[in-house]
Amino acid sequence: MTEATDLAQQAGDRDPRVGLRAVAALRRLVEQLEAVQVRSARARGWSWQEIANELGVSRQAVHKKHGRH
Amino acid sequence: MFEKFSQDARAAVEGAVGHAERADARTITEEHLLLALLDLLDPGEAPGARALLALGVDQRRTELTTALREARRAGGLSRADIAALARLGIDVGEVVARVEEAHGPDALAAERGPRRWWPRGHRPFSREARSVLVRALRIAQGRGDRAIGDEHLLLGLASGPGVVADVMAEHGASWADIERALAVPWPGRAAS
Numbered sequence: 692m693t694e695a696t697d698l699a700q701q702a703g704d705r706d707p708r709v710g711l712r713a714v715a716a717l718r719r720l721v722e723q724l725e726a727v728q729v730r731s732a733r734a735r736g737w738s739w740q741e742i743a744n745e746l747g748v749s750r751q752a753v754h755k756k757h758g759r760h
Numbered sequence: 761m762f763e764k765f766s767q768d769a770r771a772a773v774e775g776a777v778g779h780a781e782r783a784d785a786r787t788i789t790e791e792h793l794l795l796a797l798l799d800l801l802d803p804g805e806a807p808g809a810r811a812l813l814a815l816g817v818d819q820r821r822t823e824l825t826t827a828l829r830e831a832r833r834a835g836g837l838s839r840a841d842i843a844a845l846a847r848l849g850i851d852v853g854e855v856v857a858r859v860e861e862a863h864g865p866d867a868l869a870a871e872r873g874p875r876r877w878w879p880r881g882h883r884p885f886s887r888e889a890r891s892v893l894v895r896a897l898r899i900a901q902g903r904g905d906r907a908i909g910d911e912h913l914l915l916g917l918a919s920g921p922g923v924v925a926d927v928m929a930e931h932g933a934s935w936a937d938i939e940r941a942l943a944v945p946w947p948g949r950a951a952s
Contacts, residue, residue: 716842724835
């Protein structure tokens with residue numbers, strides 16, 4: 692951890708590489724978090740419509756992304 | 761495409777299928793490919809395996825596989841990703857701990873999306889892993905090599921964006937490291 696942390700610190704907050712990497716990493720983390728939360732909601736009996744409402748997307752979109760076929 | 765693969769590269773691809781099967785993964789990923797390429801270290805005769813040996817990657821094999829596991833546990837983030845997010849004030853370790861507390865161990869490591877039927881009776885390569893194969897082909901062509909060998913697969917992995925390339929770089933097997941090791945003629949390394 693320390694090596695990579697040092698690298699980021701040395702590069703500084705204004706280095707676009709660190710900033711862009713953070714954006715890409717955050718996006719990946721968000722996708723995983725969404726999957727965890729959707730699975731959890733389904734396990735608790737939530738409908739796709741209810742999940743879609745909370746996520747602010749259409750029912751079709753959330754079902755296509757997370758639904759079991 | 762696979763008819764252009766050397767025996768070593770075929771062994772690596774088959775090995776990757778085996779790793780994916782044992783992990784009961786939905787797709788064959790870059791990680792499975794790397795694990796299979798590391799398996800070639802044992803005979804250590806394939807060109808790519810020789811390069812990894814020259815780089816001392818065999819000594820760091822356990823650390824490397826642990827880092828891959830940790831990255832998967834953190835939702836597919838490498839140490840460099842985690843450090844970049846720390847600069848934003850996001851403590852990925854804390855996020856992982858809280859999610860696992862609520863949803864169980866390895867909650868963020870789970871594969872996303874629907875489990876699809878395998879059209880040809882075997883699990884498919886992930887989109888990223890397919891890109892590695894395509895890059896390996898281009899790299900082999902670019903170097904004027906007739907067959908795709910395990911060294912091209914390694915370079916294909918190392919040249920990619922993503923967690924596997926990051927983990928490789930963090931363990932002394934970046935694209936540049938591998939290129940450098942491949943440039944030393946075998947057994948020239950022993951002499952140098």
